[in-house]
Amino acid sequence: MSTTVATVVPTRSTARRRRVRLPGGVALALLLVFVFLSVAGPWIWGHAAGDTNVVDANQAASAEHWLGTDDLGRDLFARTLYATRSSLVLAVLATVVGGVVGVALGLLSGASHRLGKVLGAVINLLMAFPALLLSIFFAVLFGIGSVGSVLAVGASFAPGFARITQTLTASAVSRDYVEAARVLGKGPVTVVLRHVLPNIAEPVILYTTIHIGTAILALSGLSFLGLGVQPPAYDWGRLLSDGLTRVYITPTAAVGPAVAIVLAGLTFNMAGEHLADLVGGRRTAPRTAVAAEAQRPSTGDDVDPSANADAAGPAVAAVAPETDAAGEALLEVRHLRVVYPGPDGGVVTPVRDVSFSIAPGETVGIVGESGSGKSMATSAVAQLVEAPGAVHAEVLRFDDVDLTRRTAEDERVLGRSMAMIFQDPGEALNPAVKVGTHLVEPAVVHLHQDKALARRRALDALRAVAVNDPERRFDQHQHELSGGTKQRVCIAIGLMGEPRLLVADEPTTALDVTVQRQILRLVAEVRADTGASVLFISHDIAVVSEISDRILVMYAGFVVEEATTDELLARPAHPYTGLLLAASPDMDADRTQPLPMLDGRMPGPGVDLPGCYFAERCPRAEQDCRDARPPLLQIGAPGHRAACWHPLADGSSTTYPGAAGLVDERAAS
Numbered sequence: 001m002s003t004t005v006a007t008v009v010p011t012r013s014t015a016r017r018r019r020v021r022l023p024g025g026v027a028l029a030l031l032l033v034f035v036f037l038s039v040a041g042p043w044i045w046g047h048a049a050g051d052t053n054v055v056d057a058n059q060a061a062s063a064e065h066w067l068g069t070d071d072l073g074r075d076l077f078a079r080t081l082y083a084t085r086s087s088l089v090l091a092v093l094a095t096v097v098g099g100v101v102g103v104a105l106g107l108l109s110g111a112s113h114r115l116g117k118v119l120g121a122v123i124n125l126l127m128a129f130p131a132l133l134l135s136i137f138f139a140v141l142f143g144i145g146s147v148g149s150v151l152a153v154g155a156s157f158a159p160g161f162a163r164i165t166q167t168l169t170a171s172a173v174s175r176d177y178v179e180a181a182r183v184l185g186k187g188p189v190t191v192v193l194r195h196v197l198p199n200i201a202e203p204v205i206l207y208t209t210i211h212i213g214t215a216i217l218a219l220s221g222l223s224f225l226g227l228g229v230q231p232p233a234y235d236w237g238r239l240l241s242d243g244l245t246r247v248y249i250t251p252t253a254a255v256g257p258a259v260a261i262v263l264a265g266l267t268f269n270m271a272g273e274h275l276a277d278l279v280g281g282r283r284t285a286p287r288t289a290v291a292a293e294a295q296r297p298s299t300g301d302d303v304d305p306s307a308n309a310d311a312a313g314p315a316v317a318a319v320a321p322e323t324d325a326a327g328e329a330l331l332e333v334r335h336l337r338v339v340y341p342g343p344d345g346g347v348v349t350p351v352r353d354v355s356f357s358i359a360p361g362e363t364v365g366i367v368g369e370s371g372s373g374k375s376m377a378t379s380a381v382a383q384l385v386e387a388p389g390a391v392h393a394e395v396l397r398f399d400d401v402d403l404t405r406r407t408a409e410d411e412r413v414l415g416r417s418m419a420m421i422f423q424d425p426g427e428a429l430n431p432a433v434k435v436g437t438h439l440v441e442p443a444v445v446h447l448h449q450d451k452a453l454a455r456r457r458a459l460d461a462l463r464a465v466a467v468n469d470p471e472r473r474f475d476q477h478q479h480e481l482s483g484g485t486k487q488r489v490c491i492a493i494g495l496m497g498e499p500r501l502l503v504a505d506e507p508t509t510a511l512d513v514t515v516q517r518q519i520l521r522l523v524a525e526v527r528a529d530t531g532a533s534v535l536f537i538s539h540d541i542a543v544v545s546e547i548s549d550r551i552l553v554m555y556a557g558f559v560v561e562e563a564t565t566d567e568l569l570a571r572p573a574h575p576y577t578g579l580l581l582a583a584s585p586d587m588d589a590d591r592t593q594p595l596p597m598l599d600g601r602m603p604g605p606g607v608d609l610p611g612c613y614f615a616e617r618c619p620r621a622e623q624d625c626r627d628a629r630p631p632l633l634q635i636g637a638p639g640h641r642a643a644c645w646h647p648l649a650d651g652s653s654t655t656y657p658g659a660a661g662l663v664d665e666r667a668a669s
């Protein structure tokens with residue numbers, strides 16, 4: 001793969017990138033010169049910069065004094081070089097002050113929804129003022145002098161740092177691996193330090209480098225105005241201020257420090273940009289490699305072929321365990337609602353009424369089109385709905401834990417017995433953390449196992465999910481894995497606790513078809529091996545039916561139908577289920593006929609209707625459907641329930657062409 005990347009023929013765009021990098025290279029060289037001057041300058045030019053000689057006072061530029069002398073006869077060229085140290089050190093200090101304060105504020109506001117609103121408003125207000133104006137204001141506030149000016153410039157930078165950190169943090173905390181860390185019971189401080197900060201560090205450091213250049217300009221400006229460095233100390237701004245008083249007599253007295261300020265400012269800005277460019281380039285390399293790896297045939301070197309021999313073969317036949325969902329349910333959900341504040345003081349209700357239970361060892365699938373509330377209902381079960389969202393339920397029980405009133409101990413139990421598999425495994429794994437650390441952590445945190453034992457178990461877990469060369473994978477980061485392997489690693493992480501419920505939210509959607517099959521098989525195998533129950537979410541009824549014992553069909557936040565998989569496929573009662581089945585093509589479908597389309601749109605979570613939410617799109621709807629909402633009632637076989645006033649009487653096969661093939665395919669498998 002790296003060969004492919006290395007032998008790419010230069011294109012116009014790569015040539016253009018090289019041209020852009022040339023000044024960056026110069027900037028890096030200049031940066032080294034400035035660093036050298038600030039370290040060695042005072043030693044080399046210390047005497048010339050400090051020795052007074054009134055006989056030579058106020059001289060113009062000459063071979064002996066390149067920039068002339070000041071009113072005490074001191075060499076201005078030496079003084080300009082000498083001032084490099086104070087100018088740069090103060091600029092770095094000011095940037096660090098701004099960075100520390102801003103990053104702290106940004107982390108707070110990005111990680112906390114409520115605090116974020118208040119801090120965000122303050123940040124926005126401060127960002128509205130030009131940085132130099134803020135610096136002057138803060139300089140007066142903090143006091144005239146070096147310390148005051150450093151604090152002032154730092155304070156004027158803090159809003160910018162806070163803004164970028166807030167944005168990066170808000171994006172980082174919505175990642176699945178942060179949610180997974182919360183499920184593991186990690187506190188907010190650990191989550192921020194371990195999972196957020198490492199992943200936002202790179203852009204923040206680059207932003208810092210660029211800002212050192214701006215700090216040089218700002219501090220020089222304050223010194224020039226007499227608010228910064230005070231005599232006898234001096235920096236470039238002070239030299240410029242002194243030189244300007246004699247600009248008509250010895251103009252070079254002002255030129256030297258002015259050139260130094262502009263050059264140093266530009267150098268740090270350009271060096272920062274160049275570093276960003278380099279980092280960007282470095283980042284794309286592994287991504288290219290992953291893309292190439294992901295495109296390989298799915299039985300590639302990262303999957304143990306012996307463990308999934310017929311991965312491309314027939315789909316998983318879900319082996320239904322003996323269950324009694326109504327009796328000893330592992331998970332019981334009754335009348336679950338999830339509510340968010342809506343516009344104009346109203347509310348939106350992504351989950352309106354969801355009731356179901358899962359027996360030990362049972363796999364229940366939830367299917368429905370995008371926006372039907374599948375993920376939100378699952379998040380409520382996994383306790384991942386965050387403020388301002390509110391979860392209400394008559395019953396929300398997992399094993400013996402009442403999830404509506406859970407204690408800290410309950411959280412720990414949940415952390416080890418409920419495992420999440422997310423849609424995008426790349427989002428679920430922290431890019432800054434090695435695969436092995438992801439695996440070892442649940443065992444150390446929840447089972448209090450020592451690291452050696454946890455490592456052995458982690459390697460076993462990787463073998464169990466058919467990742468080959470587990471020792472090597474253990475020390476790799478997520479960007480070195482293909483999509484399928486990442487998902488296997490996520491499943492292995494779930495195995496490191498004592499999983500009793502595996503919650504898989506569209507775990508195959510981001511994967512190619514062959515890998516989807518492997519992951520479905522793997523989930524079924526894990527269930528068979530561990531006896532864990534599975535809650536499996538997908539918008540694809542064909543995928544759900546391959547793995548589930550029972551299926552719930554969701555629409556607009558409601559469960560509109562529930563039945564065993566065979567019953568649902570053979571005799572769908574709700575017209576929406578019938579349409580979902582009909583829209584799912586199979587090998588026997590008549591290719592000359594278009595697939596049935598579902599016209600119209602699902603009512604959003606802010607819509608409140610008295611009747612059936614599907615009525616506007618339903619071919620069987622009558623006035624009574626619009627007037628009153630149908631309850632979820634037993635229909636046909638035991639456990640088959642549907643919420644419809646005019647259910648399909650004889651199954652989808654006669655009403656919706658196309659569904660019959662799906663039923664036959666499943667029967668054959």
Ligand SMILES: Nc1ncnc2c1ncn2[C@@H]1O[C@H](COP(=O)(O)OP(=O)(O)OP(=O)(O)O)[C@@H](O)[C@H]1O
Nearest residue numbers: 340348350369370371372373374375376377539605
């Ligand atoms: N934080 C939120 N605040 C308010 N509404 C939200 C929020 N997150 C999601 N929603 C809304 O909740 C509804 C259900 O979303 P959900 O993600 O559960 O749907 P889904 O069926 O899982 O769809 P998909 O397959 O696209 O994920 C959607 O209308 C969505 O816009």
